Structure formats: structure tokens, C-alpha cells
Amino acid sequence: MSGRILPLALEGVTLKIDGRRLIDKITLTLDAGPLTVVMGPNGAGKSLLMRLCHGLIKPTKGSITWQGSPGVWPGERQTRVFQKPVVLRRSVLANVEYPLKLRGVDANERKVRAREALERTGLGDIAMSPARVLSGGEQQKLAIARAWAMEPEVLFLDEPTANLDPAGTRDVEDLVRAVHGAGTKIIMTSHRTDQVRRLASEVVFIHKGRLIEKGPADAFLDTPQSAEARAYLSGELLV
Ligand SMILES: Nc1ncnc2c1ncn2[C@@H]1O[C@H](COP(=O)(O)OP(=O)(O)OP(=O)(O)O)[C@@H](O)[C@H]1O
Numbered sequence: 001m002s003g004r005i006l007p008l009a010l011e012g013v014t015l016k017i018d019g020r021r022l023i024d025k026i027t028l029t030l031d032a033g034p035l036t037v038v039m040g041p042n043g044a045g046k047s048l049l050m051r052l053c054h055g056l057i058k059p060t061k062g063s064i065t066w067q068g069s070p071g072v073w074p075g076e077r078q079t080r081v082f083q084k085p086v087v088l089r090r091s092v093l094a095n096v097e098y099p100l101k102l103r104g105v106d107a108n109e110r111k112v113r114a115r116e117a118l119e120r121t122g123l124g125d126i127a128m129s130p131a132r133v134l135s136g137g138e139q140q141k142l143a144i145a146r147a148w149a150m151e152p153e154v155l156f157l158d159e160p161t162a163n164l165d166p167a168g169t170r171d172v173e174d175l176v177r178a179v180h181g182a183g184t185k186i187i188m189t190s191h192r193t194d195q196v197r198r199l200a201s202e203v204v205f206i207h208k209g210r211l212i213e214k215g216p217a218d219a220f221l222d223t224p225q226s227a228e229a230r231a232y233l234s235g236e237l238l239v
């Protein structure tokens with residue numbers, strides 16, 4: 001199911017808030033295929049960039065366009081899971097079914113798709129538990145299961161493992177790889193080099209709201225081209 005709404009093209013995207021230029025003239029194309037990680041230090045603008053791409057905020061200047069639907073925002077084909085998962089006060093299964101219901105998927109199909117998503121995510125055994133009692137790691141998996149059940153072409157993930165321990169991080173990384181392997185384009189943020197090394201096939205490195213480098217993950221990690229990326233990867237504090 002590739003190539004329907006991608007590539008996603010950003011042209012001179014700038015975001016100013018209260019006179020501060022938080023995103024600065026980012027021009028960038030994201031194609032179907034690679035698992036893309038937006039990397040950069042705290043405050044670089046990663047979350048803002050994800051929000052802009054997803055359509056939650058509008059740029060002050062510049063354009064963001066989806067190839068397959070000129071002038072149309074393909075809300076149905078792209079979804080997101082951000083750092084703090086939103087979990088509804090109902091069962092795990094009902095949490096996954098809910099957005100499908102909003103999209104008009106009929107009750108039987110909705111149940112089948114939600115069950116499948118929970119099985120694939122390893123949450124099948126707790127489908128009937130109240131979602132609010134799940135641990136942080138389980139809630140994050142639930143949020144990804146819910147997104148996966150919608151069969152999006154693109155999934156945005158903003159620091160999906162930020163609050164998780166090493167085992168939770170590994171589970172979520174496995175899940176992200178599985179969603180990507182099943183054909184969904186992943187665009188995620190991370191500030192962790194180890195995570196980028198394990199997951200990314202493409203890196204978009206940003207700093208102070210600017211695009212510094214974009215390229216294959218191996219090349220970026222082994223031979224970064226910019227002074228900023230070299231400093232960041234060698235553990236220096238970027239200010
Ligand atoms: N709504 C807002 N109003 C004003 N400034 C904001 C707003 N949202 C973010 N910022 C500022 O924009 C900059 C980039 O923020 P952003 O959250 O995108 O960084 P980030 O790269 O995601 O960092 P982190 O790794 O800490 O999540 C920060 O300096 C932040 O203070």
C-alpha cells in the first residue's frame with residue numbers, strides 16, 4: 001500500500017511562536033520505504049516537526065504537501081502515537097475499536113481488526129482488562145495497536161519509548177519494526193543514538209529548528225557530515 005499519499009514534501013517550513021523561530025526553513029522530502037527517525041537534542045524541534053507533518057499545527061511560512069492528494073489533507077491514511085499515550089476509560093479491546101467506529105467500520109469487522117491488532121501486539125490476553133490499569137509500557141503498546149488497526153500508510157511516533165524501561169523499550173522497538181515490516185511508513189523521533197542504530201534506516205538530523213543532515217542511517221552514524229551531528233554523536237552537549 002505504498003505510494004498513495006507519500007512522498008510528504010516540506011518546502012521552506014517555518015514556525016514562529018512569540019517571535020521565536022522554532023522551526024527554520026525546513027525543506028525535506030519523506031518517501032515511502034525507509035524507517036525514518038528524526039533525531040536531535042532536546043529542544044531541537046522534533047516534536048514540533050512531527051506536529052506540523054501530522055497537521056496538528058500550521059506553519060507560519062512554507063508548505064507541507066502529501067503527494068497523493070494535492071490540496072487535501074489525508075487524515076484517514078496517516079495516524080500518530082505520541083509520547084504520552086491517550087487511553088480511554090474502557091477495555092483494551094474497546095480502545096482499539098473506538099477509532100474504527102469513528103471511521104464507520106462496521107461492528108463485526110471492527111472486532112476482528114481490533115482482536116488481530118491486539119494479538120500482533122502481544123496484548124491479546126488482556127483484551128478485556130480496563131485500559132487504565134495497564135502499565136506505561138502496555139499503554140504505549142495499546143496506542144500502537146490502536147494505530148495499527150487503522151492500517152495507516154504513515155505512522156508518526158514521537159519518542160515512543162521515552163518513559164519505558166529497557167524491556168519495554170525493546171518490546172516497543174520490536175513492535176515498531178513489525179508495523180514497518182507490514183508496510184506502514186514510520187516517521188519517529190528519538191534523541192537516543194542506540195535506538196537510532198537499532199531501528200533507523202534513514203535519519204533526519206535537526207538542531208535549533210534547522211535541518212542539518214538527512215541520509216541513510218549507517219552513513220549518518222559512521223560518517224556524519226556536519227559538525228553538529230559529529231558533536232552530538234560523540235556525546236558533546238549541543239547548545
Ligand atoms: N507551544 C509552544 N510555544 C512556545 N514555544 C514552544 C512551544 N512548543 C515548543 N516550543 C519550544 O520549541 C522548541 C522545540 O520544542 P520541541 O518540543 O519540538 O523540541 P524536541 O526536539 O521535541 O525536544 P525533546 O527532545 O525535549 O522532546 C523548544 O525550545 C520549546 O521550548
Ligand SMILES: [Mg+2]
Nearest residue numbers: 046047048159
Ligand atoms: Mg519532543
